């Protein structure tokens with residue numbers, strides 16, 4: 367265990383930024399967002415960023431290849447990126463847990479190399495949640511905000527920030543910036559952890575459980591008539607999918623640069639009407655069907671294929687951001703999720 | 708840094724032959740620029756073809772893997788990408804990646820079986836590969852029946868090959884039908900599902916259906932009436948696809964991804980899936 371005093375935290379940031387890019391949550395007009403740290407940049411005190419940390423590995427748009435077309439000939443030029451090492455500071459436990467879910471998609475064979483490279487080059491420093499929000503329910507998915515994962519975990523206790531490496535990558539980073547840190551005892555942060563756990567238990571969603579959904583059959587849930595009422599007001603805006611740290615659907619598109627064709631991928635949303643539209647029809651014509659797909663995927667299909675792991679980490683973003691106040695918690699409760707005693 | 712080529716990056720293929728099959732179906736022969744096949748496949752698998760700037764589309768590989776020198780794709784004109792492909796001339800390059808999907812269980816479940824292929828319209832394309840594969844490995848499979856129907860005589864894909872090769876092959880029975888009477892046609896007239904019932908097949912055979920969803924539905928109902936178990940019936944699914952590798956989420960229905968768990972499904976498996984196809 368190492369520590370740095372909060373008023374000297376810039377020494378730590380400076381030491382990290384001396385060798386690689388450092389990103390951390392910063393307050394902007396559009397809420398807290400990850401930004402590159404430079405001298406004078408201060409960290410946001412917001413509980414979490416507006417957009418999730420998935421952007422670091424799976425950016426909203428990225429180029430895949432360029433095509434040079436000449437007469438009947440085509441030349442393929444795969445996108446070559448210079449990947450540099452970088453550090454993300456201040457990732458919360460929920461977002462850190464989302465990486466393991468994204469890994470299951472992008473790192474399974476055949477590996478998505480763009481994602482893999484970004485993942486390899488990034489070192490994640492997480493930050494335990496001293497002030498969880500009413501919309502938080504990460505514990506429902508087995509996330510412990512008192513031990514937030516990542517390559518290095520950090521805890522704030524009074525005027526001190528404690529850091530502990532969780533992986534080899536984290537170990538290396540802490541060694542490299544050892545000059546900015548001093549030794550500390552692991553026991554020092556036990557009270558912080560205990561306090562977080564007490565706070566979590568008092569949150570309104572603390573007792574949310576998926577037991578009642580787990581016990582139902584996939585097809586029974588799918589054909590449930592409850593989806594109609596749940597999806598009735600959904601605008602199909604896709605906000606919930608874009609802010610979600612575990613949503614990973616994408617589109618592949620071409621763009622004429624005037625100098626060739628650029629193929630890129632960008633986020634897409636199963637909430638959009640053209641997501642499954644083909645020349646001769648659409649398998650999901652109504653918003654109910656699209657809405658059902660999003661939640662069935664997170665709560666039933668994904669766990670079915672991934673040893674019971676849900677594709678939700680309880681970050682609460684969709685609770686805070688949906689314009690009609692629909693969200694996964696309402697879905698869980700309506701579909702049979704229970705409040706544990 | 709290790710150089711890994713991403714699965715989304717396509718290779719280049721050259722169109723070396725174009726055959727006009729019907730007023731809206733053409734068959735394209737594709738080879739690698741240096742000759743030979745761009746990659747190997749098993750019957751029923753698909754490839755992502757694209758014309759940069761127009762888009763990518765998933766197509767089943769129509770030729771049999773036993774065809775050593777090239778791949779073929781029978782493609783119906785029905786959208787942007789297919790219209791562009793239809794306007795190509797020989798020598799045009801396209802991009803290609805794959806193979807994708809599970810393909811037919813030619814080395815397991817189909818081994819030694821009597822097989823009945825039932826196709827409607829362009830639905831013959833995915834079956835073409837497995838039919839010719841079984842023909843080329845004749846000793847490994849039982850009898851082959853093909854029931855194939857289209858709107859009209861002119862809409863039968865691969866008609867010359869069917870007439871000149873399949874119809875003459877020993878151990879193979881071809882039953883053609885068209886929806887309505889037509890001058891010059893002395894074969895069967897009527898819809899495929901009814902024709903299958905008229906023909907009547909031994910319930911021990913293996914059935915492989917491919918065609919428009921409505922045709923699949925009625926044919927399957929007919930087969931069930933004939934006492935054929937759903938685990939002896941196979942079909943293929945067609946969904947919108949983008950990645951082909953189970954990541955973009957596009958072709959997800961229930962806990963399956965049609966691009967990697969399909970496109971071939973046994974009909975008893977389909978009953979356990981959400982009805983989004």
Ligand code: SF4
Pocket residue numbers: 606609610611612613664677678679680681682683684685694
């Ligand atoms: S579904 Fe909602 S609560 Fe769950 S991870 Fe996504 S945005 Fe967060």
Ligand code: SF4
Pocket residue numbers: 599600601602603604605606607637687688689690691692693
């Ligand atoms: S659930 Fe809410 S955020 Fe998601 S698409 Fe519907 S209206 Fe938009």
Ligand code: FES
Pocket residue numbers: 947948949950951952953954955956957958959964965966967
């Ligand atoms: S096409 Fe992308 S998941 Fe199947």
